Amino acid sequence: MTVPTPDLPSLPPRLLLGPGPSNVHPSVLAAMAQPLAGHLDPAFLALLDEVQANLRTLFGTQNAMTLPISATGSAGMEACLVNLLEPGDRIVVGVNGVFGGRMCDVAARAGAEVTRVDSEPGTILEPAAMAEAIARVKPKVVAFVHAETSTGVLQPVEAIAAAAREAGAFVVLDCVTSLGGLPVRLDDWGIDAAYSGTQKCLACPPGLSPVSFSDRALDAVRARSRPVQSWFLDVTLLAGYFGGERVYHHTAPISAILGLTQGLRLVIAEGLDARAARHRDAAASLYAGLAPLGFTPLVAEEHRLPPLSTMRLPDSVLGWNGGAGEAGLRRRLLDGHDIEVGGGLGPLAGKVWRVGLMGENARKENVDRLVGALEQELGQG
Ligand SMILES: Cc1ncc(COP(=O)(O)O)c(C=O)c1O
Structure with a gap:
């Protein structure tokens, strides 16, 4: 008797812009x-x-x-x-x-x-x-x-x-x-x-x-x-x-x-220098894209880590959708836009988001997708 192969498990196609894992080539x-x-x-x-x-x-x-x-x-x-x-x-x-x-x-x-x-x-x-x-x-x-x-x-x-x-x-x-x-x-x-x-x-x-x-x-x-x-x-x-x-x-x-x-x-194949430059460029476009929405970087410019940016949250995010707040908005990004971003850890919980632009994801098109989703949810599009 041949046993039928069960359906493969599957996951939604998330864009992983949190602190890791990042998307895999x-x-x-x-x-x-x-x-x-x-x-x-x-x-x-x-x-x-x-x-x-x-x-x-x-x-x-x-x-x-x-x-x-x-x-x-x-x-x-x-x-x-x-x-x-x-x-x-x-x-x-x-x-x-x-x-x-x-x-x-x-x-x-x-x-x-x-x-x-x-x-x-x-x-x-x-x-x-x-x-x-x-x-x-x-x-x-x-x-x-x-x-x-x-x-x-x-x-x-x-x-x-x-x-x-x-x-x-x-x-x-x-x-x-x-x-x-x-x-x-x-x-x-x-x-x-x-x-x-x-x-x-x-x-x-x-x-x-x-x-x-x-x-x-x-x-x-x-x-x-x-x-x-x-x-x-x-x-x-x-x-x-x-x-x-x-x-x-x-x-x-x-x-x-x-x-x-x-x-x-x-x-x-990409080259270490080119890859590092791509990470730096992607982080720069993230800061530029999130600034008009009121996000401000936590870390002084000279000490920022390009693959992972911590952004202080504006009132529009902290007070999003009545009491849903920043955690509610992160959940909305996941459920409505298939985008994962990270919350703050320890003393930074509820105060910052951690946005990862790592590996394959360190590209401006991913920043644009995140900014577009946020503009839509914050009503600033
Ligand atoms: C800086 C740093 N060290 C250590 C770890 C632990 O790695 P893992 O979660 O793969 O065990 C992490 C995970 O995020 C990390 O970011």
């Missing part, structure tokens, strides 16, 4: 729908070689241990921190948003002594405050976020990384919302461990976390006094599969890696 979806080969098949391993080489290009590094972790960006964060930290080690974490806060949680759960250096959401971490804490605490690790998706701030990296290196600390950088959309130069900046996610500027589905470890960081992991608490994320074990030997560690998510292979080919 059709050829990435097509790559993911390829029939499987085994995760040790030479044909698949050749593609994995290509993925690792292209990730090195995007990260701006020669690091051999550059690989896609088989889980989302938070696993990349966890991988960088739990490999470098042992119980009792000191870490200084810069916190100017939700993801710096998450780094503190992860480090504390790894048994580290955490020193936070906070700055107001919407502002950068002050290099002088970070340098002072680093000099005082003498940490093993300094960690901070390059592109804070919760606030829309792009953090200048070099001065903090230099202060950390001068103090002999390892530097961990969150590149979740920068990789593939903005210049990332791990080797020039002196970064020891960095992580990203596939669902933002790389325009692939969520599910993989590109990470990179310097040789110096790997030496430190090998010299630990006790094994990394997480078997799955122990980079010395991951090296068995993602290094030269290509022996089984866990079953690599083949379809997701096929998608990433194609996503990275698209990035390389």
